[in-house]
Amino acid sequence: MEQPANSTLQPKEQGASLSAVRAAVVNWTRDLLIALGLAAVIIVFLYQPVKVEGTSMSPLLTDQERIFINKFVYRFEPIQRGDVVVFWYPLDRSKSFIKRVVALSGDTVEIRQGRVVVNGKEVDEPYVPAQFADRNSLAPARIPEGSFFVLGDHRNSSNDSRVFGAVPGQFIYGKAVFVYWPVERFGALPAHDSDQQ
Numbered sequence: 001m002e003q004p005a006n007s008t009l010q011p012k013e014q015g016a017s018l019s020a021v022r023a024a025v026v027n028w029t030r031d032l033l034i035a036l037g038l039a040a041v042i043i044v045f046l047y048q049p050v051k052v053e054g055t056s057m058s059p060l061l062t063d064q065e066r067i068f069i070n071k072f073v074y075r076f077e078p079i080q081r082g083d084v085v086v087f088w089y090p091l092d093r094s095k096s097f098i099k100r101v102v103a104l105s106g107d108t109v110e111i112r113q114g115r116v117v118v119n120g121k122e123v124d125e126p127y128v129p130a131q132f133a134d135r136n137s138l139a140p141a142r143i144p145e146g147s148f149f150v151l152g153d154h155r156n157s158s159n160d161s162r163v164f165g166a167v168p169g170q171f172i173y174g175k176a177v178f179v180y181w182p183v184e185r186f187g188a189l190p191a192h193d194s195d196q197q
Contacts, residue, residue: 046072048174050086050098056152056159057098060084060127060189066181067189069174079104079148079169081118082192084176087150090164098176099160100127100192103149105169111138111162114155127153127192138162148172 047068052061061067061084069086079085081101089095103109103118110116114135116123134156143149147166152158161167179185 046070047177049180050096050174050176052098055157056154057084057100058132058154058157059129060153061098061176061179062185065179065185067176068178068180070177071174073175073177074172079172079175081123084189085148085150085172086174086176087167087172090167090171093171097150097159099150099152099158101148102151103143103166105143105145105147107143107149108140109138109143109149110140111136113137116151128155132156136162146170 048071050067050069052063052065052067055063079101081104083101084098085101086096086098089097102116102123107118108120109118114133114137116125132154143166146169148169149161149166151160151162176189178188
């Protein structure tokens with residue numbers, strides 16, 4: 001005579017099932033902790049969170065935004081025109097500034113009524129809205145070896161190389177790469193290569 005199918009687990013089967021669930025939870029927890037540990041190492045050693053203070057890089061970056069900067073990128077590749085960099089303020093190394101690189105070592109830069117000219121060619125600057133431009137001029141100057149000429153995107157409200165001169169390369173310690181707060185701005189920062197030959 002056939003026995004009716006048993007819909008409940010016997011104690012031995014229940015124990016095996018609980019052991020499998022426990023093992024799965026332990027494995028999942030272990031994997032999660034390893035992933036979080038690796039993420040923390042990457043963030044601590046490769047990236048650094050930074051809070052933007054001020055409006056000199058508007059509209060790309062706004063006051064109180066939180067971004068990640070890549071601290072090691074310039075060990076593997078050169079600083080390029082268009083890069084948004086974080087550096088120690090040359091007149092007070094206790095402060096950090098964030099600006100855009102517009103001229104490299106050896107370049108000749110001038111500003112003609114607000115238009116940036118590098119090595120005799122006007123730089124296309126789509127990141128500077130008309131309402132943030134200024135009409136000031138700056139006489140031609142050659143950027144010293146190992147230094148960089150930086151400007152804020154909000155030109156009429158930026159303390160930059162027009163005021164404190166070119167920034168020595170050793171003062172530059174990161175490249176802005178990613179906005180993580182506020183959430184509606186979450187994402188990679190757009191690259192603007194304003195390279196002029």
